[in-house]
Amino acid sequence: MSDDKALSLTELKRETSASNWVGVIQLLESVVSTQEEAKFLAENGAPEGTTVIAEEQTGARGRMGRKWFSPRGKGIWMSIVLRPQLPLSETPQLTLLAGVAVCKAIRRVTGVDAGIKWPNDLLAGGRKICGILLESSLREGELHYCIAGIGISANMTEEDYPDHLQEVATSLRIERGGAPVDRSELVKAVLDELEMHYNLYMKQGFKPIKELWESMSVTLGRQIALNSPQGRSEGVVVGLDEIGGLLLKNSLGEISNVCSGEIELL
Secondary structure, three states, rough: OOOOOOOOOHHHHHHOOOOOOOEEEEEEEEEOOHHHHHHHHOOOOOOOEEEEEEEEOOOOOHHHHOEEEOOOOOEEEEEEOOOOOOOOHHHHHHHHHHHHHHHHHHHHHHHOOOEEEEEEEEEOOEEEEEEEEEEEEEOOEEEEEEEEEEEEOOOOHHHHHHHHHOOEEOOOHEEEEEEEOOOHHHHHHHHHHHHHHHHHHHHHHHHHHHHHHHHOOOOOOOOOEEEEEEEEEEEEEEEEOOOOOOOOOOOOOOOOEEOOEEEEOO
16 A cells, blocks of 8 residues: 555545535645635535545644644645534533544554643654644634644655654654555544544533543643743643643642643653
């Protein structure tokens, strides 16, 4: 199997035909951002599960506007329309849900022992392998839709990465000792897991997602540094709160809730 085998819309539709959730799948050669394409579709009434996949993104971004490296034919660059009936305050839980779903899909399809770094990264061997970006849209003060953006570094080699990413990023192929990944199979697995866990969340709430997240976390039990608008602090992660924030215990044994910020594993 060639690592640069193009994705096939026919194959993707066949792979996902049994799903009750996936709406339209749109496969594009090159876009600025699948996130922006999915937003356009959502604004025009696209149903829940509508998925935009691109072979290449030229202007994709992650959290805090950082550029996301997404070269042609080497990864899975996708965005999914969600229309949850939730208060806006609970939408961060969907980021954690997506992390669980993607982590399970990667483990199942590739055998790579991926783990979740709060709030939205997946790591393998201590380096980033996937990023998740959830963006919400309001209408008349209520949640209208969410777009779940998922970027998985699938078949990049070390040489594909620019110098500034080689120490912090990896790919499934690198972690598999050079064995390429069937991207269509992984797309199907991600959508399957996302649908299953989304339905679980809608029926049972955050508790089962929280437990799954904690079982896959590379953050839990670790000493971290938190960089936030309030400054820099350190502590040990002892769990998630009921909203999805981190519970951080400092050197005095005091536990605080962390809802935003950048963390470093120490």
